[in-house]
Amino acid sequence: MQLLNLTIPPIDQLPAPCRERGLEAAFFAPMHDAISQKIDVNTTVFPHIDFDLLKPEIKVLVDALSVLQVRKLRAFAKSKISAAEWRKAPENKSLMVFLSVFPAMANLISNVHLLAPIAIASAEIHLGIQINTANFIQAKQFIDKQNRERWTRQQTDNEQQAGVSNLGGVSETLLEMAMENLIDETNFFKISNQKVQSYGDFVLMCLPNNLWLSVKSNFARERLLASGYTTDILGVGFFTSKDEFTSKSKIRNFQRVGFLAMYLPDVPVSEEQVENNTNTFTEVTEFYNNNEIAMPLNINGTPFLRSLSNLHNDISQILAVTDVSSRTTLDF
Helix, strand or coil: CEECCEECCCHHHCCHHHHHHHHHHHHHHHHHHHHHCCCCCCCCCCCCEEHHHHHHHHHHHHHCCCHHHHHHHHCCCCCCCCHHHHHHCHHHHHHHHHHHHCHHHHHHEECCCCCHHHHHHHHHHHHCCCCCCCCHHHHHHHHHHHHHHHCCCCCCHHHHHHHHHHHHHHHHHHHHHHCCCCCCCCCEEECCCCCCHHHCCEEECCECCCEEEEEECCCCHHHHHCCCCCCEEEEEECCCCHHHHCCHHHHHHHHHCCEEEEEECCCCCCHHHHHHCCCHHHHHHHHHHHCCCCCCECCCCCECEEEHHHHHHHHHHHHCCCCHHHCECCCC
């Protein structure tokens, strides 16, 4: 089925493992039919299939599944789903399993938060791209636009919390994809050890301190400050508020806990920025220029506020020094 620039994959493209234990007939085929039947081929609205109205049909399917079938289904999710998480929201989690297998259908569904891997996979399909250094911000713009249009009602407290968590997961994953060709798991790698995750999300081996990267979504606030422990750290995110980077006291707080630079998006991210053809980095730069205030420098005397599109180049320059004993953050 062709819908605008999106081709809906037929059920016969279901991967072989998903056919085990009768799951095609018991779950995947009826889920595919339930969603496909609600597609309006004449609309330009994405998304337009209300999850609230879809839930009763999903509940009938899920209630009929055996314990072994549910266990098998949970294994197909792009993000791990525990048995406890499944029991709390079986309709939501089963939809995430289905969309993990058919991500092309994800941006059809309204009034539900997509798990970060599903949102990103769906963005690649809809945009016809493979996310990399050159286009990761474009993907973020698309995902944010979908998130703004996805809700037709007030979200519950739990939904709002899930949205914040998913937004952070999207940002972190997109940055990881943007720097994929630099990550070698030895000199530069993503943090998976929960004991040190509070320091940051990525770390680059350097002297006199390792260089940490703390990734945030659309706002910095205290969550970013909490990453600093008087170490060398970079703040990286799709920040949308210039006011967080034009206050002398806020800049001082960032620097006091060890930040060497803050990377701000230099293309529009929010809906307002798209409409005004501006971006956070430009808005911040214009504020300093219009008020004849010098742009802040870090302790090395280099720019503290930098464009997000330049992050890859800056990290590349540090990694170009292959000898760790000679690689430092002193000139960063």
